[in-house]
Amino acid sequence: MSKKLQQISVPLISVFLGILLGAIVMWIFGYDAIWGYEELFYTAFGSLRGIGEIFRAMGPLVLIGLGFAVASRAGFFNVGLPGQALAGWILSGWFALSHPDMPRPLMILATIAIALIAGGIVGAIPGILRAYLGTSEVIVTIMMNYIVLYVGNAFIHAFPKDFMQSTDSTIRVGANATYQTPWLSELTGNSRMNIGIFFAIIAVAVIWFMLKKTTLGFEIRAVGLNPHASEYAGISDKKNDYPLNDYFRCLGRSWWSC
Template sequence: MRVSPKAKNILVPIIAVIAGFLVGAVIMLLWSYDPIEAYSSMFQSALGSMNGVGETIREATPLIFTAIGFQIASAAGFFNIGLPGQAQAGWLASVWFALANQNMPSYLLVPLEIIIGVVAGAVVAGIAGVLRAYFGTNEVIVTIMLNYVVLYSCQYLMQQTMSSKLRISTDSTKTVVNGSLQVGWLTKMFGYSRINTGIFMAIIALVIFWFLMKKTTTGFEIKSVGLNPFASRYAGMSAKKNIIVSMLLSGAFAGMGGVIQGLGTYQNYFTQTASVDIGFDGMSVALLGAGSALGIFLAALLFSILKIGGLGMQTLAGIPYEIVSIVIAAIIFFVGIKYVIELLFKNKTPQTIEATGTTGTGKEGEA
């Protein structure tokens, strides 16, 4: 089947999503659940009311930021698996700064707390970038280790270093009042959900991401280093600089995802028993979104529909929430083996025609 590369990039994620839903349906049937009722309950819960829509958008917002962060590192040829730690660093730093400066005017506090969170995420990712650039260490191993370093460091900082005046207990900070990203008119519009102004920042971030990667020299160099570091070095590009820049940008966006969680969704920080899930989910969103700004936006919405709707599926249809996890895992599985799906759309080349004997040469070629 002859399909253009652009169409292929669209079809592969769509087929992966459909296949994931089918796998979920088969599992439901095996356990005597009605998949039609289940999926109806899912979409009804996520999109059937203004509150549901607001919560769905709220769930998608931080995923957009972490997905952008993952994609920037991926474009440079690196697998940044440290997004959870970078997001957590941004979360704690922004909330801590906001609580410590509640008397500051909000028009100053909000930009500063965002900058603090973004810088915190960038610093954590920058450690891995510097180690990779100057010592050749594997960024996957370093970022995995940093996730645990940040997890327990944040716990120590909140419990042992943060002023007790900013906490209600050793496990939770006070609620951020001045500097919160939730605004009354938006919350009321969406049925008093936890939607916040972070969604507007996420849309701006997608535009910035698109412009950075498509229209700037920095984006071109990042992609060039990712595609061929040797050729880019021959062309005069600094591999070390672009490694560090790509990781700093990746961590900055991940840190912003943490800011949204802290100042938008929860409005506080509380002890985390494991790495924050928006980091790992952001990786999945980036993979499903095929690296494009629009793809990331749509994939983030799909994941949030699954997560928010999964709660409704459990409540309304009595189906275990774990089924949603299976659907998500199946979708990512099919995205991960997309080369199998791509075989369906692999174009015939002149060598293939020769292999079929059409030209009469009898030469063997590759598809």
């Protein structure tokens, strides 16, 4: 099997096996699998609103996936996506609640910057530990997920009372802190689709260009293929550890609730 055919067939086979396994589980528990999948696809693709909701959820997921992809290219298996994204989400949400009257363009730029910084710091910890102490990024990122989760819970419960809707949830952020786009919503049956999907598409193009056409991309791929040969050639694996993939992950999470 050629490499190109394998790249196409493996994802398709994986999707088919996932659908088959889901059907088997439904049959085991006495449910009609065919009806279940009919409802699944009709809800997703049977209306403009459903399609709009798909694009609304797709933007953050694409960016988070890009973050993982960049790390994978460098040979790192980073399972800290939830914690790194959650850090950006909590702090950007806190900032938005704290500044409800800030102009929308400035608010969006500020929340993005805060999400990038927060996630970059969380992701830098396992990156530094791996680069300088040789620790396993898998173990450290798993632990960081729980650390961020519990610290984040404590941080949310310490929010001022006027930020809170209940003991464990905040009020909604203002419209100035969201990516809500009225014309896209109207175009897709009043869905919550927003401009985030366009940012995600641009990010995909930028990352493809960076990995394929730039010196940095070559270094990332070289480190992933053979870190020892790369180091011998003068390419430092330390500087290619984590920052870029964390930034995309946290950017996605910063507008997850928009």
